[in-house]
Structure formats: structure tokens, C-alpha cells
Amino acid sequence: DEILISTRDLTKHYRIGGGLFGGPARVVRAVDGVTLDIRARETFALVGESGCGKTTLGRVMLRLQEPTSGTIRYRDTDLTDLGEGALRALRKNLQIVFQDPFASLNPRMRIEQILAEPLRSHGYGTPAEIRERCTELLEMVGLRRQYLRSYPHQFSGGQRQRIGIARALANKPDFVVCDESVSALDVSIQAQVLNLLGDLQDQLQLTYFFITHDLSVVRQFADRVGVMFLGRLVEVGTTEELFAHPQHPYTMLLMSAVPRPDPRRRGEPRPMMQGEIPSPMNLPKGCRFHTRCPFARDICRAEEPMLQTGGGPAVACHFPLEG
Numbered sequence: 001d002e003i004l005i006s007t008r009d010l011t012k013h014y015r016i017g018g019g020l021f022g023g024p025a026r027v028v029r030a031v032d033g034v035t036l037d038i039r040a041r042e043t044f045a046l047v048g049e050s051g052c053g054k055t056t057l058g059r060v061m062l063r064l065q066e067p068t069s070g071t072i073r074y075r076d077t078d079l080t081d082l083g084e085g086a087l088r089a090l091r092k093n094l095q096i097v098f099q100d101p102f103a104s105l106n107p108r109m110r111i112e113q114i115l116a117e118p119l120r121s122h123g124y125g126t127p128a129e130i131r132e133r134c135t136e137l138l139e140m141v142g143l144r145r146q147y148l149r150s151y152p153h154q155f156s157g158g159q160r161q162r163i164g165i166a167r168a169l170a171n172k173p174d175f176v177v178c179d180e181s182v183s184a185l186d187v188s189i190q191a192q193v194l195n196l197l198g199d200l201q202d203q204l205q206l207t208y209f210f211i212t213h214d215l216s217v218v219r220q221f222a223d224r225v226g227v228m229f230l231g232r233l234v235e236v237g238t239t240e241e242l243f244a245h246p247q248h249p250y251t252m253l254l255m256s257a258v259p260r261p262d263p264r265r266r267g268e269p270r271p272m273m274q275g276e277i278p279s280p281m282n283l284p285k286g287c288r289f290h291t292r293c294p295f296a297r298d299i300c301r302a303e304e305p306m307l308q309t310g311g312g313p314a315v316a317c318h319f320p321l322e323g
């Protein structure tokens with residue numbers, strides 16, 4: 001399969017404290033060595049608990065935030081090398097849909113202005129052509145053209161998210177990061193927006209990088225899944241593989257928190273995650289998960305397991321679970 005976006009050993013470290021605030025400066029390793037290939041036209045879901053670095057990874061992949069080290073490739077272009085101008089031009093192809101449609105739409109702008117803005121900034125065409133494209137975009141996400149004159153507050157949450165999607169698709173991108181894009185919506189609205197995203201993917205050949213903490217959404221919607229823990233990918237595989245046979249203990253514990261579709265298994269005892277998430281400022285030696293892992297042994301406290309890639313599911317664990 002054609003690779004659309006790939007990262008190699010990508011990191012984003014923040015320095016906090018020190019200086020004005022006193023105390024020693026500390027480094028937060030939000031993204032800490034992520035190597036990943038995203039295939040054209042797939043939906044790749046990135047899952048993990050809040051604070052694991054998912055959102056930072058999504059932003060760094062689009063260079064909305066600068067990486068600390070490592071590379072990002074989009075098709076034949078190394079994004080990490082690109083200057084401001086070239087990056088701006090390329091942004092047409094790389095878009096993001098945010099979680100909160102309320103916060104991401106300017107309340108003082110009519111929908112037409114909101115949709116026209118990205119078109120204008122990329123020199124789409126004449127005012128008449130821009131207007132026509134705005135209508136087309138609105139209809140594409142299932143809203144009527146009369147709404148072009150309305151303001152964001154006149155819409156429901158689901159409608160606003162549709163507008164957010166229309167805006168992201170204005171310049172015909174091929175890679176779209178969806179950062180918790182349906183998390184704030186009610187379940188029934190969520191399903192409608194997911195259907196819309198699925199239809200648009202087919203029509204427009206989109207590739208989604210779908211950031212979410214909601215595993216039931218992942219199960220419905222994703223082709224492949226990456227599980228992130230404290231800045232690192234700990235397991236990558238197809239949605240089917242990961243749900244049926246998680247190999248990393250963390251994946252298994254995350255999955256076991258999802259309601260089981262099989263009623264006969266609902267009452268079975270589940271293994272528990274122990275302990276607190278360690279701080280990304282003070283990572284434990286060895287496997288980052290060892291303080292919470294029910295299967296940890298001596299080697300786990302000494303040596304960090306690395307993600308093995310190349311064919312089949314990839315897992316960063318000294319003692320991956322059997323299928």
C-alpha cells in the first residue's frame with residue numbers, strides 16, 4: 001500500500017519550570033520517538049489515556065507544533081525541512097478537525113465567511129467561484145445552502161461539527177487529522193457524523209488520523225490502531241487484531257474497560273490496571289508501563305522494550321500476550 005505520511009523517531013519535548021518560576025527546569029517528553037507509516041486512504045486511530053501525547057503527536061505531524069527531533073514525510077516531501085512558505089502551500093493537503101466545534105468557529109462570522117477564508121488564503125478563484133464552492137461544501141456535509149448566511153450559534157453541536165469538517169475539506173486535502181472530533185457529541189449524533197466522515201472518505205479518497213480515547217468509536221470506524229502510552233507507541237495493528245488479540249498488557253487492559261458486546265462474558269472478572277500513570281517528566285527506567293503492569297518481571301524494570309515493526313502486529317513488550 002502507498003504510504004501517505006510517515007514519521008521516523010519523532011519527538012516533542014517541552015522544557016518547563018526553571019527561570020521565573022524557580023526550581024530546576026524539567027523536560028516533558030510528550031512525544032518520545034514515534035515511528036509510524038500511515039497508508040493512503042486508511043483510517044488510523046491513535047488511542048491512549050489523556051496526557052499520553054496523542055494530540056501533540058497529531059499536531060507535530062502537521063507541523064502545527066515544531067518537532068524537537070525526528071522526521072515527518074508527506075508523500076515525497078520531508079516536512080521537517082520545509083520553510084514557512086512551502087509549508088503554507090502544502091497545508092492545503094493536510095488538515096485538522098478539532099474536538100470542539102463551538103470553540104473553533106468564529107462566532108462573529110457567517111458560515112459563508114468561515115468557509116471562504118481557507119479558500120481565499122490559498123487563492124482558490126474569483127469571488128463567484130468561492131461562493132459556489134462554499135455552497136458545494138455545505139451540501140457535501142449534508143447542510144442546506146440557506147445556512148450560508150447564518151452564524152455558528154444558530155446551529156446544534158452536530159451541525160457545527162459538520163461545518164468544521166466542511167471548512168477542513170475546503171481545499172481538497174488528502175490527509176485529515178480528527179482530534180477527538182466526535183467525542184463531545186451525543187452518541188446518536190456521533191454515529192451520524194461518523195457516517196458522514198466515512199462517506200466523505202470514500203468520495204474524496206481521504207486518509208484519516210483519528211485521535212480518540214473512545215474505543216467503541218475506534219472499533220466501528222478504524223482500519224488500524226496505534227496505542228500510545230507516555231509518548232510512545234506500544235502496539236500497532238489492525239482493529240480486528242487489536243480487539244481480538246491484544247498483545248501488549250496495556251492494550252489488553254484498555255480494551256477490557258470497553259463494554260463487551262458478548263452478553264455471556266459480561267460478568268467475567270477483568271484484570272485491573274494498577275497504580276498511577278507515571279509522570280512524563282520523570283519516566284520510570286525500563287518499560288514505561290512496568291509500574292502498572294500486572295505481568296512485570298525484573299527485565300521490565302531494567303530494559304525498555306522497543307516496538308518491533310515489519311509485518312504483522314507490532315508490540316513493545318518483553319512478554320507479549322499470546323493470542
Ligand code: SF4
Nearest residue numbers: 287290293300317318
Ligand atoms: Fe509489562 Fe514487562 Fe511488557 Fe512492560 S515489558 S508491558 S512491564 S510485561
